[in-house]
Amino acid sequence: MIKHTAVVAGALIMFAAEAFAQMEHGSAPPGPPAKAIAVLSPTKGSPVKGIVIFEVVKGGTKVTAHISGLTPGKHGFHVHEYGDCSSDDGMAAGGHFNPGQMPHSMPMREKRHVGDMGNLDADKDGNAHLEYVDSMIALSGASSILGRGVIVHEKEDDLKTQPTGNAGGRLACGVVGLAK
Numbered sequence: 576m577i578k579h580t581a582v583v584a585g586a587l588i589m590f591a592a593e594a595f596a597q598m599e600h601g602s603a604p605p606g607p608p609a610k611a612i613a614v615l616s617p618t619k620g621s622p623v624k625g626i627v628i629f630e631v632v633k634g635g636t637k638v639t640a641h642i643s644g645l646t647p648g649k650h651g652f653h654v655h656e657y658g659d660c661s662s663d664d665g666m667a668a669g670g671h672f673n674p675g676q677m678p679h680s681m682p683m684r685e686k687r688h689v690g691d692m693g694n695l696d697a698d699k700d701g702n703a704h705l706e707y708v709d710s711m712i713a714l715s716g717a718s719s720i721l722g723r724g725v726i727v728h729e730k731e732d733d734l735k736t737q738p739t740g741n742a743g744g745r746l747a748c749g750v751v752g753l754a755k
């Protein structure tokens with residue numbers, strides 16, 4: 576009887592340990608990340624802020640951006656090399672994320688920086704909504720943007736000036752992190 580109780584108790588401990596391990600690991604499915612988010616905060620003197628969501632879909636990564644506080648019109652929008660928004664001018668985020676050593680260009684081109692998301696186009700109230708599927712941006716592998724920085728610029732990206740698109744100052748900065 577004592578032996579039997581010990582076996583039952585042992586089984587219970589193992590069951591509890593397994594349940595605890597499951598709790599610790601959460602409900603995230605195995606495999607590469609499927610969704611990420613960047614919450615953009617204003618740089619010094621800027622009212623610009625917003626949210627950018629990245630979701631792995633067929634054909635690439637769907638980018639959905641909601642940004643406010645802009646002047647009406649176009650504003651360069653990129654993933655930069657570093658997820659470092661510690662400097663108040665956004666410069667710590669470095670240059671455009673460019674793992675393939677390509678020239679600066681636009682999202683629909685094959686030869687481009689991975690981080691080239693083109694322009695946001697703000698309405699008269701200063702709100703911009705961008706939604707498109709990017710064929711190069713990824714959440715795993717060499718082109719993964721996890722941990723990188725997202726920057727919104729003062730001026731329009733002319734999509735040709737090297738290596739910046741001549742988009743001017745940095746108005747908002749956010750770090751790409753995993754999302755549920």
Ligand code: CU
Binds near residue numbers: 652
């Ligand atoms: Cu930029």
Ligand code: ZN
Binds near residue numbers: 653679680738739740
């Ligand atoms: Zn670029």
